Amino acid sequence: MKAQGGKxxxxxxxxxxxLEARFPRIPGDMGNATSWDFPVHYKIVRGASPDKVVRRNAEGLLPDFITAAQELVADGVDGITTNCGFLSVFQHDIAKAVGVPVATSSLMQTAMVNALLPPGKKAGILTISGSSLTPAHLIAAGVPLDTPIGSTEGGREFTRAILGNEPELDVAAAEADNVDAARQLVASNPDVGALVLECTNMGPYAPAIRVATGLPVFSILNFVTWFQTGLSPRVF
Structure with a gap:
């Protein structure tokens, strides 16, 4: 057998x-390498702060994300993802620029989750910033515009610490914010049959959300794990 090079x-x-951030990335967060059961390759997009990407629509950052994605492909990766669901708006442009599969946002799971559910049920989205999530973000990710949306915005810790890029995080309070927001979303929308977590920092709280709501919870972790199995199928 001969090994092939080129990467x-x-x-x-x-x-x-x-994103370029300093807030704690605890296990279960996409940016914590221990969250993955397989190797991943990270590249920081300098200047892409959480506030700029989420609240200011990543204005002016597309060239930087394209360059970083191209560098990752040149390094040897086979597919690209990002660590912010709001980057769905860059899906088409990054995919066009790199020539490999691209999965910018956890939101892209929504249509697939809807297909899994029984008649009369639909996916609901939990986001870090409901006031910033626009129809453009949803359309770019293939999300139906009538999808129920809940948010941790206005909570005690999670949105403030992540978008404020704080160096400390009260993990228990952040979990409570996620659970409370999920419960409110489900209580207000009885047709919600599953939850899609927009924010890639919500992964650590998926088990608690599942217990609190009794509903399936889909995060960036299961989405990228599925993505990985397509890029590098298991050998039997």
Whole structure:
């Protein structure tokens, strides 16, 4: 058997475009490498702060994300994802620029989750900033515009600490914000049969949300794990 070359890095099929942030990335957060059961390759997009990407619509950052994605592909990754669901608006442009599969946002799961559910049920979205999530973000990710949306905005800790890029995070309070927002979303929308977590920092709280609501919870972690299995199928 002969090994084939041509890449600078091997064994990491998924390349992750990271925001430039300092808030704690606990296990279960996409930016914590221990969250993955497989190797990933990170690249930070300098200047892409959480506030700028979420609240200011990533204005002026598309060229930087494209350059970083191209560098990841040149390094050897086989697919690209990002660590903010709001980057769905860059899906088409990044995919066009890199020539490999691209999965910018956890929101892209919504249509698939809807297909899994029984008649009369639909996916609901939990986001870090309901006031910033626009129809453009949803359309870019293929999300029906009548999808129920809940948010941790206005909570005690989660949105403030992440979008404020705080160096400390009260994990229990952040979990409570996520659980409370999920419960409110489900209580207000009895047709919600599953939850899609927009924010890639919500992964650690998926188990608690599942227990609190009794509904399936889909995060960036299961989405990228599915993505990985397509890029690098398991050998039997």
């Amino acid at each position: 600078a890095i091997y064994g990491a099929a998924v390349g992750i475009l990271m």
